[in-house]
Amino acid sequence: MARLALAEIAAAAGGTLSLGANAPVEGAMRTIDGWSIDTRTLRADDMFFAIIGPRSDGHDFVDAAIERGAAGAVVAKGGPGRWPRAAALVKVTDTTRALQDLGAHARRRRPLRVIGVTGSAGKTTAKEMTAAVLATRWRTHRSEGNLNNTWGLPLTLLRMQDDAEAAVLEMGMSSRGEIARLVEIADPDVGVILNVLRVHLEHFSGIDAIAAAKGEMFAGMRRDAVAVWNADDPRVARLGRAFPGPSIAFGLAGRGREVTAEEIAGEGVQGTRFVLRRGADRVPVRLRLPGRQHVHNALAAAAAGFACGIDAAAIARGLETVAPAAMRGVLHRRPDGVEILDDTYNSNPAAMERAIELLREAAPRGRRILAAGDMLELGPYAARAHIRIGALAAGAGIDLFVAVGPLMEKAAAAARGDAAGTPRAAAPEVRHFGDAAEAAGWLAGAVRPGDLVLVKGSRGMRMERIVQALLGGAAAAGAGGAH
Numbered sequence: 001m002a003r004l005a006l007a008e009i010a011a012a013a014g015g016t017l018s019l020g021a022n023a024p025v026e027g028a029m030r031t032i033d034g035w036s037i038d039t040r041t042l043r044a045d046d047m048f049f050a051i052i053g054p055r056s057d058g059h060d061f062v063d064a065a066i067e068r069g070a071a072g073a074v075v076a077k078g079g080p081g082r083w084p085r086a087a088a089l090v091k092v093t094d095t096t097r098a099l100q101d102l103g104a105h106a107r108r109r110r111p112l113r114v115i116g117v118t119g120s121a122g123k124t125t126a127k128e129m130t131a132a133v134l135a136t137r138w139r140t141h142r143s144e145g146n147l148n149n150t151w152g153l154p155l156t157l158l159r160m161q162d163d164a165e166a167a168v169l170e171m172g173m174s175s176r177g178e179i180a181r182l183v184e185i186a187d188p189d190v191g192v193i194l195n196v197l198r199v200h201l202e203h204f205s206g207i208d209a210i211a212a213a214k215g216e217m218f219a220g221m222r223r224d225a226v227a228v229w230n231a232d233d234p235r236v237a238r239l240g241r242a243f244p245g246p247s248i249a250f251g252l253a254g255r256g257r258e259v260t261a262e263e264i265a266g267e268g269v270q271g272t273r274f275v276l277r278r279g280a281d282r283v284p285v286r287l288r289l290p291g292r293q294h295v296h297n298a299l300a301a302a303a304a305g306f307a308c309g310i311d312a313a314a315i316a317r318g319l320e321t322v323a324p325a326a327m328r329g330v331l332h333r334r335p336d337g338v339e340i341l342d343d344t345y346n347s348n349p350a351a352m353e354r355a356i357e358l359l360r361e362a363a364p365r366g367r368r369i370l371a372a373g374d375m376l377e378l379g380p381y382a383a384r385a386h387i388r389i390g391a392l393a394a395g396a397g398i399d400l401f402v403a404v405g406p407l408m409e410k411a412a413a414a415a416r417g418d419a420a421g422t423p424r425a426a427a428p429e430v431r432h433f434g435d436a437a438e439a440a441g442w443l444a445g446a447v448r449p450g451d452l453v454l455v456k457g458s459r460g461m462r463m464e465r466i467v468q469a470l471l472g473g474a475a476a477a478g479a480g481g482a483h
Contacts, residue, residue, distance in 0.1 A: 003031045006032065009090060037058065045070070076094060099155070111165075112166065116191045117169070118193055119192075121195060140167070142167065177216070183221060191228065228248050228304050231251035248307055258306075260278075271290060273286045289322065290358055302315045344463040366449065369399065369447070371454070373405050374407040374461050402442075403430065405457070439466055453466075
């Protein structure tokens with residue numbers, strides 16, 4: 001954790017420090033090394049930021065933070081008269097801006113290699129891969145979970161250990177300007193753009209607007225930083241080619257890919273093998289993550305590693321240590337032979353298509369089952385996207401398609417028959433349910449030994465309920481649980 005004195009916090013945040021009646025004996029030189037924006041997880045001696053969010057105002061919780069033993073609070077409303085029991089208050093104009101400025105201060109107070117990763121999909125996995133690659137040489141800090149927004153990224157920097165030599169930061173966005181601000185805070189030495197996909201369309205006019213927002217990464221970077229970009233994505237490629245500084249392109253096919261993969265061999269739910277190539281270097285890699293889409297994430301991580309001067313053999317060693325993060329492709333096996341692939345963290349059309357392709361390649365002893373929840377935030381593209389998923393599911397050799405949610409009802413209809421309503425000759429068994437809880441109750445009683453069940457959907461669909469039901473049912477029957 002960053003250890004900062006109260007006086008340093010006030011200066012970096014552009015605020016005024018007030019010490020209360022319960023002020024520490026060290027006064028303004030009291031050091032803080034814990035940081036919180038949520039009283040539910042706040043620990044004693046943390047500094048609490050009273051963030052004003054879309055659903056709540058952190059100033060309403062300052063008293064609770066004091067009760068829980070906060071060392072002080074950063075506030076924009078009120079002062080010592082409102083919170084007389086506070087040991088210390090830092091009064092600022094904007095608490096979100098103060099948190100961000102303090103995160104930027106933590107990043108710049110000592111030498112540190114910073115890699116920023118953004119994209120419409122795969123950010124968390126690419127971040128984990130990149131951190132594993134850098135960890136072969138340096139003490140490496142990375143974003144916790146999905147702390148990738150204008151609150152989470154500065155918290156990640158503040159929570160970084162003082163001996164960290166490198167940091168890999170995930171950068172997400174839901175509107176224009178967010179990536180630009182994250183780049184200002186993090187000042188990346190290497191910036192990575194993975195892809196531009198049709199996601200968050202409720203917040204953007206179209207996919208080109210999404211590309212422009214992702215392009216804020218390269219637009220805000222120093223000209224001596226390195227741009228790492230996916231040459232297989234035409235919109236990302238345009239952003240990469242426009243960067244005036246050094247850059248490394250990665251991809252699978254065609255010219256202009258400095259970092260690429262050869263001899264790709266999918267191993268179903270067990271992972272993927274490929275040969276990593278850069279110039280004369282050719283190194284075999286076995287990824288432990290299911291799905292060929294992770295090859296692109298691995299190439300992005302490898303390119304970032306090369307940008308930092310790491311050799312191909314070390315990059316391969318780092319990549320091979322990465323295991324799926326929770327709810328992002330974790331394979332659970334029940335003692336009765338049922339396998340559940342938990343990919344419930346989130347979804348979008350491209351990711352759902354890759355999930356269907358993974359099921360096509362898999363060779364379970366029993367049935368291939370897809371439990372798919374609504375893909376949200378697609379705006380006017382939603383109906384067409386769900387119909388396409390249903391058609392793809394019907395042609396992928398899936399035995400049972402469990403569609404969950406009002407949008408997935410269109411996918412279910414498409415899987416059963418063509419646009420004219422004619423039943424498909426080889427259609428899977430199709431079931432539709434209104435929500436995940438309803439689907440979970442039915443599917444828990446429908447699976448058979450040897451079945452492979454892939455569960456995926458947008459975060460708001462709570463598709464993890466299906467995974468819990470499938471595993472809980474096995475445990476209740478004395479069959480054990482997940483690993």
